[in-house]
Amino acid sequence: MDWSLIFELSLKGLIGINAVYFAIAAIGLNVQFGYTGLLNFGQAGFMACGAYGLGMTAHYFEISFWWGIPLGILFSLLLGLLMGIPTLRLRADYLAIVTIAAAEIIRLVVRSVRFKHYFGGSDGINRFAQPFREVGADFGIDQTQLYGFGPFTFTGRELWTMIVGWSLVALIGYLVYKLMKSPWGRVLKAIREDEDAVRSLGKNVYSYKMQSLLLGGVIGTISGMIFALDRGSVQPDNYSRDVTFYILTALVLGGVAKVSGSIIGPMLFWLIFTFLDNFLRQVADKPIKIGNFTIMQSTQVGQVNFMLVGLTLILLMVYRPQGIFGNRQEMAFDGR
Amino acid sequence: MDAETTMSPAARMAREALATCAASPGVAKPDPILVADSVRRKFGGITAVDVDHLEVQRGSITALIGPNGAGKTTLFNLLTGFDSVDEGRWSFDGRSMGRAAPHRMAKLGMVRTFQLTKSLTKLSVIENMRLGATEQIGEKWWNGLIDARWRKQEAAITERAEELLERFKLSHMRDEYAGALSGGQRKLLEMARALMTNPILVMLDEPMAGVNPALKQSLNEHIRGLRDEGMTVLFVEHDMDMVHDISDWVVVMAEGRVIAEGTPDAISSNPAVIDAYLGAHQGRSLLEDQP
Ligand SMILES: Nc1ncnc2c1ncn2[C@@H]1O[C@H](COP(=O)(O)OP(=O)(O)O)[C@@H](O)[C@H]1O
Ligand SMILES: [Mg+2]
Numbered sequence A: 001m002d003w004s005l006i007f008e009l010s011l012k013g014l015i016g017i018n019a020v021y022f023a024i025a026a027i028g029l030n031v032q033f034g035y036t037g038l039l040n041f042g043q044a045g046f047m048a049c050g051a052y053g054l055g056m057t058a059h060y061f062e063i064s065f066w067w068g069i070p071l072g073i074l075f076s077l078l079l080g081l082l083m084g085i086p087t088l089r090l091r092a093d094y095l096a097i098v099t100i101a102a103a104e105i106i107r108l109v110v111r112s113v114r115f116k117h118y119f120g121g122s123d124g125i126n127r128f129a130q131p132f133r134e135v136g137a138d139f140g141i142d143q144t145q146l147y148g149f150g151p152f153t154f155t156g157r158e159l160w161t162m163i164v165g166w167s168l169v170a171l172i173g174y175l176v177y178k179l180m181k182s183p184w185g186r187v188l189k190a191i192r193e194d195e196d197a198v199r200s201l202g203k204n205v206y207s208y209k210m211q212s213l214l215l216g217g218v219i220g221t222i223s224g225m226i227f228a229l230d231r232g233s234v235q236p237d238n239y240s241r242d243v244t245f246y247i248l249t250a251l252v253l254g255g256v257a258k259v260s261g262s263i264i265g266p267m268l269f270w271l272i273f274t275f276l277d278n279f280l281r282q283v284a285d286k287p288i289k290i291g292n293f294t295i296m297q298s299t300q301v302g303q304v305n306f307m308l309v310g311l312t313l314i315l316l317m318v319y320r321p322q323g324i325f326g327n328r329q330e331m332a333f334d335g336r
Numbered sequence B: 001m002d003a004e005t006t007m008s009p010a011a012r013m014a015r016e017a018l019a020t021c022a023a024s025p026g027v028a029k030p031d032p033i034l035v036a037d038s039v040r041r042k043f044g045g046i047t048a049v050d051v052d053h054l055e056v057q058r059g060s061i062t063a064l065i066g067p068n069g070a071g072k073t074t075l076f077n078l079l080t081g082f083d084s085v086d087e088g089r090w091s092f093d094g095r096s097m098g099r100a101a102p103h104r105m106a107k108l109g110m111v112r113t114f115q116l117t118k119s120l121t122k123l124s125v126i127e128n129m130r131l132g133a134t135e136q137i138g139e140k141w142w143n144g145l146i147d148a149r150w151r152k153q154e155a156a157i158t159e160r161a162e163e164l165l166e167r168f169k170l171s172h173m174r175d176e177y178a179g180a181l182s183g184g185q186r187k188l189l190e191m192a193r194a195l196m197t198n199p200i201l202v203m204l205d206e207p208m209a210g211v212n213p214a215l216k217q218s219l220n221e222h223i224r225g226l227r228d229e230g231m232t233v234l235f236v237e238h239d240m241d242m243v244h245d246i247s248d249w250v251v252v253m254a255e256g257r258v259i260a261e262g263t264p265d266a267i268s269s270n271p272a273v274i275d276a277y278l279g280a281h282q283g284r285s286l287l288e289d290q291p
Helices: A003-015 A017-035 A043-061 A065-087 A092-110 A130-138 A156-181 A183-193 A195-200 A205-231 A241-254 A259-283 A298-319 B009-019 B072-079 B102-108 B125-132 B147-167 B183-195 B213-228 B240-246 B264-268 B271-281
Strands: A146-149 A152-155 A288-290 A293-296 B032-043 B046-057 B061-065 B087-092 B095-097 B110-112 B201-205 B232-236 B249-254 B257-262
Touching: A003 A017, A003 A152, A003 A259, A017 A043, A017 A156, A017 A183, A017 A205, A017 A241, A017 A259, A043 A065, A043 A092, A043 A205, A043 A241, A065 A092, A065 A130, A065 A205, A092 A241, A130 A156, A146 A156, A152 A156, A156 A183, A156 A205, A156 A259, A183 A195, A183 A205, A183 B125, A195 A205, A195 B102, A241 A259, A241 A298, A259 A298, A293 A298, B009 B046, B009 B213, B032 B072, B032 B232, B046 B072, B046 B232, B046 B249, B046 B257, B061 B072, B061 B213, B061 B240, B072 B087, B072 B201, B072 B232, B102 B110, B110 B183, B125 B147, B125 B183, B147 B183, B183 B201, B183 B213, B213 B232, B213 B240, B240 B264, B249 B264, B249 B271, B257 B264, B257 B271
Parallel strands: B061 B232, B061 B249, B110 B201, B201 B232
Antiparallel strands: A146 A152, A288 A293, B032 B046, B032 B087, B087 B095, B249 B257
16 A cells, blocks of 8 residues: 555645635535525536636637636526526525526536537537636746645646636635625625514515625636636536535535635545545455455445545534534534 | 603603594504505415504504404514515505515614514624614625725614613623523514614514513513604504503404504403403403413
């Protein structure tokens, strides 16, 4: 067993690009779910809006790549309105159903053969991130060169995406922190607890819920953009339901209704996930057997890892519903 | 305590104005702040509210009484926009309404509390209070981002909130979570928070339910205080002693209808009222405390 490799890879998980795009998406989900109590199970759909916004400008509209940013944000605003208008006046669970369905519909539409011309079908859209990388080169980061920091080495390409990504995490995290400390954030937190009380005090609850859904969605969109820029491609199956639930797990792990929780949660999530993945891979290098019965072989590492993620979420809910950083009295997640 | 000698000018004005009104259901008032006409609401087969005409005198304390299931809460819900009427209209402070969103009613100055207290338990007491203030600059997200835009107003709101907390004897709980308050304190907080909206009509749904007798006395004082500051109070209550003690006018509902109206003295001796209570409560006295 190569422990030093396992640790190196795990630490890379802690600060790598996966943690970045999860953190941004989790901050968005936190606005909706943690602060306002909106059950958005379609964050992957918002991420797809950002990724396809970028991809489509290059692939279909053939205009400057940078227009993809406002286009992606426009997509996510439309998606948010579409999800919110029919459901936000109803009980909380309706939003959950609609968001999970809408995200799935988006994935199925963009991967369909029928619309291949626009969205590239199941192959997605590739090779559009060049203008983004050129900016990195302008800042003196050579894409192909390797950069070493202590135990880590990154390619220039990874490094540039991470610099932009972590800057965005810091900026978005700061803005959301400010908002939640303001009277606007107070209204959201009050809605999470009792909508009717807030209505009786003269606040338009519907409008605030919509604002929260849209803000969280736009933040999710930015996450999708970073992810697409890192891969240099958009693939429909990267925006499946599992992604939303992993992000939710990462958020709950860190602690809901705290900005720090939504950043540190995803980092820990990827630390643990990468560690388990590499550890199990080495353990199951040869099939593990008891007598003739095979417990696990290397092809099953992925599944076992996902089972462990599920188990983690269950244990968290049971023993520490407020997450690692949450305050039990204030932040405890109550499964309404 | 002799009510006549301690009556405030506002109370005297309200009583004098109402003394001219006949004690009959739907009677017109000299200066009504709230007028309801043919307001009806059905739930399946049950007609929960069926009020032909009702007026509430401005500046008075009006009690709304009636057995459980009489439709008092439903009427509150209809008037405050939490439920919509099947038919009928009402006017509030001269504005005619047929349906309205709850937040609009609150902005017009009609604020309510709930039979089941709605304190926001995971916010602190002072945050509960601040939330009540209307027209907050910082409640727009684009202002929320910039402290300088709302800090000054927030300080003014906090000052007003602290004054109210002082008055309602909740100052010592200022920074506690509202969840740490006792049931009675939550009722007080809900009422104080409602006052943060600067209402002209305060509608209290069973403000005394579950409140211990010592607190009841101070709640009484607070409700009188609201009238003395020029607000109109409409409240639902079961405790006839208390109704008698503080209200200028009493409206009695049963099975969705207004069956009687009058001064507290007139109502206590009204046979229709005694009937309605006896019918619903199998012989328990009107003066007995309800659970
Ligand atoms: N949401 C509802 N759905 C069905 N029936 C209701 C609803 N709300 C109230 N009711 C019925 O309407 C009647 C009046 O209830 P309510 O207004 O709560 O009475 P009160 O407050 O005077 O005790 C009752 O018979 C009650 O069962
Ligand atoms: Mg009631």
